[in-house]
């Protein structure tokens with residue numbers, strides 16, 4: 184077999200790209216799914232593929248995102264433009280021959296050439312991307328709440344019930360209202376990305392084929408006293424047969440964004456009080472979702488899974504470390520090595536302060552504080568994992584006593600990083 188190499192794809196190769204992606208994930212494309220993938224995932228500036236004798240056998244794409252980053256105390260969250268790697272697949276006939284490895288190398292060159300400081304992705308299997316320098320940067324919690332005994336305890340410091348009202352709205356109205364609320368709310372948590380028009384169009388379309396027999400997506404929006412939307416949730420009803428006569432009725436909560444704690448509480452109250460619904464199933468929420476602390480009987484909320492969501496790779500270590508804010512003022516000399524780096528081990532000097540971070544190459548006389556792999560730097564980058572946890576796991580070395588305490592404080596994030604957008 185002649186050597187197979189990745190190359191960029193042209194606009195008219197979008198349908199072939201969509202068909203190959205679906206085959207890689209075990210489904211057969213239809214006109215509708217091809218149109219949806221081309222509209223939402225195929226960016227001809229970034230899409231790449233590998234051909235074998237005229238057949239497209241491997242694909243990868245990128246959606247550029249604006250990614251919210253941890254801030255210095257009291258400052259607004261900064262953000263960085265990140266390459267969102269997506270549609271990665273190799274046909275079953277061509278696996279384990281190095282095609283993914285070649286595509287990852289091709290993309291890395293693209294990122295560096297186009298000065299993307301960071302690349303992010305969500306992984307179908309968590310064993311795939313560490314070898315390419317991606318670290319597990321955000322985790323989300325899957326929750327189940329039994330609604331019957333879900334009353335709130337006293338919440339003395341929550342503002343009184345916000346003046347305003349809750350409205351259940353259709354998708355046409357949601358299209359006008361909901362993206363604006365999301366755009367504002369997502370800026371308050373590291374890890375959140377923007378949702379472009381095509382992504383919103385796909386989410387709002389809610390085609391039957393994506394429902395797996397569940398109800399249609401519904402929206403509830405909260406409006407403040409002046410009628411301005413300041414929070415929303417999307418959810419769908421689910422019915423499952425339990426024996427011949429009993430149907431279990433649950434609701435899946437897909438999105439919940441609020442501009443204040445009071446509106447957040449009101450949205451949960453609405454969802455927990457929907458008549459007939461016995462259980463709320465919430466596939467992904469931030470690890471520090473406050474609902475547990477609001478319930479009179481917190482055991483009614485069960486965390487049924489904690490799953491990796493965003494994987495992050497610092498493509499340009501200096502630019503990426505310089506882009507985020509830090510929780511403490513310090514100086515750290517960091518040696519970064521391991522898979523995914525282009526030039527082997529490199530040492531950087533990071534200085535953090537109230538104005539952010541600045542990062543340069545370390546000088547030869549400067550003593551190393553931390554030694555870690557590029558993927559490990561990705562894992563601590565958004566504040567989802569403490570450097571001291573990686574040290575305890577045997578993945579990070581403290582070169583100087585006290586360095587870990589300083590690194591924990593600097594890399595911390597008051598809010599757990601979370602990404603509520605699947606891509």
Ligand SMILES: CC(C)(COP(=O)(O)OP(=O)(O)OC[C@H]1O[C@@H](n2cnc3c(N)ncnc32)[C@H](O)[C@@H]1OP(=O)(O)O)[C@@H](O)C(=O)NCCC(=O)NCCS
Pocket residue numbers: 207208270271272273274277278279280281282283284285305306307308310311314
């Ligand atoms: C995952 C996938 C893209 C891998 O492609 P591939 O061309 O077979 O990968 P490569 O041959 O380049 O493998 C590179 C290395 O990763 C390892 N690897 C590949 N897929 C792996 C997996 N699913 N789990 C663990 N390791 C994996 C290989 O064993 C190889 O290891 P080595 O370097 O030690 O030999 C391919 O199996 C696929 O399309 N799977 C279904 C769709 C999917 O899951 N896509 C990823 C979306 S996030």
